[in-house]
Amino acid sequence: MIDITGALIGFAIMLGLMFIGLHVGIAMLAIGVLGALVYFGPPVLLSFGTNLWSVMNDFLLTTIPLFVLLGELLLRSGITKNMYDSLSDWLSRLPGGLLHTNIGACSLFAAVSGSSVATAATIGTVALNEFKRRAYSEPLVLGSIAAGATLGILIPPSVNLIIYGALTNTSIGQLFAAGIVPGILLTVLFMAIIAVAAILRPSVAERVTTKPPRAERLRRLRHLMPPLGIFVVVMGAIYGGWATPTEAAALGVVLAFALAGANRTLTFAMLHEAFIATTRTSAMLLFIITAAFFLNFIVGILGVPQAMTRYVTDLGLGPVEMIWLLVLFYLILGCFLETLSMMVGTIPVVMPVILHLGIDPVWFGIFLVIMMELALITPPVGMNLYVVQGVRGRGQLSDVYNGIAPFVLAMLAMVALIILVPQIVMIVPELLY
Amino acid sequence: MRLIGILAGYACLGLSFLIVVEIVARKLFNFSIQGVDEIGGYVVAVTGTFGMALAAANRAHTRIDVLLVRLPPRTQAVLNLLAYLCLAAGAAFMAYMAWRTLADSLAFNSVSSTPLQVPLWIPQSLWLAGLVIFGLTAIVMAARGVWALGQGLAHADRVLAPPTVAEEIEEARR
Numbered sequence: 001m002i003d004i005t006g007a008l009i010g011f012a013i014m015l016g017l018m019f020i021g022l023h024v025g026i027a028m029l030a031i032g033v034l035g036a037l038v039y040f041g042p043p044v045l046l047s048f049g050t051n052l053w054s055v056m057n058d059f060l061l062t063t064i065p066l067f068v069l070l071g072e073l074l075l076r077s078g079i080t081k082n083m084y085d086s087l088s089d090w091l092s093r094l095p096g097g098l099l100h101t102n103i104g105a106c107s108l109f110a111a112v113s114g115s116s117v118a119t120a121a122t123i124g125t126v127a128l129n130e131f132k133r134r135a136y137s138e139p140l141v142l143g144s145i146a147a148g149a150t151l152g153i154l155i156p157p158s159v160n161l162i163i164y165g166a167l168t169n170t171s172i173g174q175l176f177a178a179g180i181v182p183g184i185l186l187t188v189l190f191m192a193i194i195a196v197a198a199i200l201r202p203s204v205a206e207r208v209t210t211k212p213p214r215a216e217r218l219r220r221l222r223h224l225m226p227p228l229g230i231f232v233v234v235m236g237a238i239y240g241g242w243a244t245p246t247e248a249a250a251l252g253v254v255l256a257f258a259l260a261g262a263n264r265t266l267t268f269a270m271l272h273e274a275f276i277a278t279t280r281t282s283a284m285l286l287f288i289i290t291a292a293f294f295l296n297f298i299v300g301i302l303g304v305p306q307a308m309t310r311y312v313t314d315l316g317l318g319p320v321e322m323i324w325l326l327v328l329f330y331l332i333l334g335c336f337l338e339t340l341s342m343m344v345g346t347i348p349v350v351m352p353v354i355l356h357l358g359i360d361p362v363w364f365g366i367f368l369v370i371m372m373e374l375a376l377i378t379p380p381v382g383m384n385l386y387v388v389q390g391v392r393g394r395g396q397l398s399d400v401y402n403g404i405a406p407f408v409l410a411m412l413a414m415v416a417l418i419i420l421v422p423q424i425v426m427i428v429p430e431l432l433y
Numbered sequence: 434m435r436l437i438g439i440l441a442g443y444a445c446l447g448l449s450f451l452i453v454v455e456i457v458a459r460k461l462f463n464f465s466i467q468g469v470d471e472i473g474g475y476v477v478a479v480t481g482t483f484g485m486a487l488a489a490a491n492r493a494h495t496r497i498d499v500l501l502v503r504l505p506p507r508t509q510a511v512l513n514l515l516a517y518l519c520l521a522a523g524a525a526f527m528a529y530m531a532w533r534t535l536a537d538s539l540a541f542n543s544v545s546s547t548p549l550q551v552p553l554w555i556p557q558s559l560w561l562a563g564l565v566i567f568g569l570t571a572i573v574m575a576a577r578g579v580w581a582l583g584q585g586l587a588h589a590d591r592v593l594a595p596p597t598v599a600e601e602i603e604e605a606r607r
Contacts, residue, residue, distance in 0.1 A: 016498075017498045018497045019497055019499070019501075020500070020501070020512055020515075021496055021497065021498060021500075021501040021509075021512045021515075021595070022496070022515070022519050023493070023494045023495065023496050023516055023518050023519070023520050023523075024494075024495045024496065025494065025523065026516070026519045026520055026522075026523045027462055029523050029526065030519070030523075031529075033526070045529065046533065048529040048554065049533045049534050050534055052527065052530045052531060052539070053478070053531070053534045053557065053560070056477065056478040056481055056482070056560065057474040057475060057477065057478040057560075058474060059470040059471075059473050059474050059475075060437070061474075061477050061481075062470075062474065062477045064477075065476075065477060066445060066448075066481065067595050069446070069449070070440070071444050079461075117481050117601060117602075119603045122553065155528045197563075201478065237456075242456070242460060243456055244472070246452070247452050247453075247455075247456055250448065250449040250453055250461070251449075251451075251453055251456065252452075252457075253445075253449035253454075254449050254450060254453045254582035257446070257449075271442070272435075272438075272439045272442070275438050275439050275441065275442020275443065275445075275446075275602070276435055276438030276439060276442065276487070277438075278438075278441075278442055278445065279438040279441040279442055279483075279484040279487055279488075280438060280478075280484060280487050280488045280491055280493045281448065281485075281488075281530065282480070282481065282484060282490045283481050283482075283484025283485045283487060283488045283493075283496050284485075284493050284495060286485070287478070287485050287488070287494060288495060290527070291523075298506070318518070325500075332540060336497070336499050336500075337497060338495055338497055340495065341495060341497065343530075344558070353479065356551065359497040372598065380499060383598075386598040387529075387598060388600055389598075390601075390602045391602060416464075418456040418562050421447065431440060
């Protein structure tokens with residue numbers, strides 16, 4: 001049995017291995033092996049052997065390549081530009097104009113794509129082109145794209161929520177349901193920030209004076225149908241009770257395939273690029289997930305959960321204090337770690353404490369994902385900031401930093417909100433289950 | 434390597450259609466094709482391990498480079514090499530466990546406890562093959578890194594360093 005010092009030293013070594021540039025999955029495997037060897041000996045390692053097969057051959061994990069494939073097909077089906085234009089018909093009349101379209105397009109696209117880098121790159125390319133000849137505050141344009149693109153990992157279907165569910169044995173259906181209200185709320189919060197900025201300082205956004213005639217706008221509304229339709233079918237299938245999340249993902253893939261066919265973007269070249277990207281991304285995820293299951297297994301037999309809960313009991317921390325402590329912990333960690341690694345690497349130590357304190361694992365999943373979103377847009381490792389700057393291809397990175405600041409504040413407010421009013425997260429899953 | 438990605442993609446697409454047929458058959462005709470979920474499990478296990486080789490070849494396995502990029506170029510080159518050697522070791526460790534699982538299945542003639550009664554050695558040997566290829570790919574990557582070092586540090590970086598943001602955007606736009 002390990003004590004708290006041993007567990008924390010192990011955690012620190014794992015972070016160290018990650019920082020010297022070992023692959024994240026390898027760092028987790030290595031610390032698991034080390035722990036087992038120091039405290040038990042080689043036989044314990046091999047006892048994981050048969051688990052390896054059952055971990056990798058789990059039907060639940062089938063969901064991951066299917067959702068990734070769905071996103072990749074949609075990305076290449078040529079819907080982005082039309083979708084963006086149609087959204088701008090309706091959103092650009094709000095104070096802040098076209099900036100709202102960035103948030104709207106990101107949330108809609110992200111809902112089905114689930115990859116924030118892909119969302120930031122795709123929407124960024126279309127949006128930055130639109131803004132070229134317009135008088136908008138550039139930092140705010142960049143910030144709205146980088147922030148909007150984080151929504152994908154929160155709004156279901158989200159691959160990150162599936163991974164969290166698989167690792168912690170939490171229902172994927174409930175997690176998806178729990179992501180809906182916070183996802184919408186965060187979208188609205190982002191738009192509110194833009195509106196307030198535009199009212200306080202009208203120079204940040206030009207007023208949209210001309211607008212297309214109503215008939216034209218209504219006609220273009222059909223461009224919103226594909227992503228919205230796929231979202232509704234996938235989510236409807238899960239909550240209508242006639243499909244598991246995996247089956248719903250398969251349904252989405254078939255729909256996206258048909259959509260690309262209807263748009264005449266379906267070619268062998270396109271399909272093969274989508275396939276390669278899907279295989280690569282899913283395998284990258286599967287490797288980390290497998291390593292995490294291995295680490296979880298070792299951590300379990302080492303008695304880390306007991307050591308952690310004993311320690312927290314001795315500290316006398318209540319659930320709310322613990323969560324605030326974790327906010328700080330993840331904010332700091334998020335500055336240095338890639339987001340998925342941050343989630344997967346901390347679950348083995350943090351989860352026992354969460355369960356011990358009686359915190360709902362569904363609520364905690366959403367909390368964790370919002371902390372990951374924050375990590376995506378906080379320097380120095382905020383991936384989205386770099387992607388947006390990379391798509392822009394000129395000027396200073398500090399413009400992006402300036403533009404993202406208000407959105408970081410909005411997200412922190414969101415964290416505080418779900419801590420103070422947990423029902424925001426729990427209301428939909430409680431209604432449905 | 435591209436072939437791995439393409440074949441795995443077709444497997445996933447095929448699986449999706451199969452699952453949709455299963456949903457429709459179940460809903461409309463009250464009839465179920467047995468074992469779609471089981472096949473799905475095999476598909477993810479086998480495309481997963483072969484895909485790990487593809488991901489290794491494309492430097493797509495996640496690494497944390499926040500500290501790495503701030504180190505002296507020589508140290509970076511050494512750490513890059515170390516990362517791929519460790520990746521090969523990790524793959525070998527997984528392959529060894531997979532081999533033991535397969536050996537058990539062969540010894541006991543294990544079949545899946547489902548209506549399909551698939552002899553487990555079939556998917557498991559493909560699964561193991563993927564892990565072996567994964568390990569070999571990591572070794573080849575490391576060897577290419579050493580070879581590139583002979584032509585200078587910049588060359589080696591293009592072979593083993595984590596992809597830059599520009600490369601990731603390029604990838605996302607393709």
